[in-house]
Amino acid sequence: MAVGKSVPNILKRLHARLGVDAVALAETASVSLCSVAVILWMSIGTFSRTEAGEMLAQRVIAVLCLVSAVMLFALHYMGGELWGSRNVARPMAVVAVILALAGVMNIKGKDVQGEANPHKIAKMRAEEE
Numbered sequence: 001m002a003v004g005k006s007v008p009n010i011l012k013r014l015h016a017r018l019g020v021d022a023v024a025l026a027e028t029a030s031v032s033l034c035s036v037a038v039i040l041w042m043s044i045g046t047f048s049r050t051e052a053g054e055m056l057a058q059r060v061i062a063v064l065c066l067v068s069a070v071m072l073f074a075l076h077y078m079g080g081e082l083w084g085s086r087n088v089a090r091p092m093a094v095v096a097v098i099l100a101l102a103g104v105m106n107i108k109g110k111d112v113q114g115e116a117n118p119h120k121i122a123k124m125r126a127e128e129e
Helices: 002-042 051-077 089-104 118-128
Strands: none
Touching (some): 002 089
């Protein structure tokens, strides 16, 4: 009888351990994917030397952000915590989706802000002299 009682306990411990590992894996993977997306986002100037490189970087950033958002939503619903808070994962997932959408918008060469950039100002000053 002692063996029969210990089997359910072992299964409960195994299930609990696998659950914690899945939450930890989701946390690590989502933060890692976000980090890679941010590094690529900061390096977009390097990738935009060629149009094909820029498009590839935009698509990779978008995919990383979307996968990260899915992982963050999953982390929240699995009961995991991100940076010690259970409520941070969902807003960060929404931010990741917004970054993914912004990453695929190709606005190259279009005046979005409506004001001159520092390069144009320097060029206008040089032309005046």
